[in-house]
Amino acid sequence: MRTDYDNKLMSFYKVLLERFGPQDWWPGDGPFEVMVGAVLTQNTNWANVEKAIKNLKDADMLCPEKIDRLSQQELAPLIRPAGYSNIKSRRLKNLVRWFCRDYDGSVDELAGLATDRLREELLSINGVGPETADSIILYALERPTFVVDTYTYRILLRHSCIDPESDYEQTKEYCQMNLPDDVVLYNELHALIVRLGKNYCRPKPRCSGCPLERFEHSIEL
């Protein structure tokens, strides 16, 4: 069992934790809400997702069986603030259908599944890609799988940790190779990266004051 993780990614983690403190993710309440949020936040600001989740709660619809019974046409207006409501209502229903039909809408029923198998099943659902699947596995089911998002990719690229042609799986592999296999660490680091990204890692970088500035080298921003 390795314990000697002393590398750039661990340094990032320490610096970010020092700067921003624990992020206490996932924001929200319970595994099913995490699953819903994971779909709704696709390419979408979290503040908008919260509005959509509030709509679901106010309508007393935030449970697997109820969403499974709603038509896509009924679900779409409830999640409208999160954007792409026609697409996301379909995606959310696909995920919930799988969860209800195959696992009785119960997180406990997923416990017997090996993580690799679980990930395969999630990825087989139309509308669930690698980031959504990994978010569900890490934040809803609390299993150690690293979540790569746009910010992670940008940050690792700008710090020369990965190649520009690295895809999702390769980037994830880089992270997992350089970190201990630890749910709490994966949880916190991904959340910290998002926290950093929101302020300092836009497509057109405005990096002044970035806590990772001193690690910059070799890539022109």
Next chain:
DNA sequence: GACCAGGCACATC
């Protein structure tokens, strides 16, 4: 008004 957000599937070449 332009830019951006915690992606993904699908069409087209």
Next chain:
DNA sequence: GATGTGCATGGT
């Protein structure tokens, strides 16, 4: 297989 495009609301 890689590249481009549609999907949509709301904040800065």
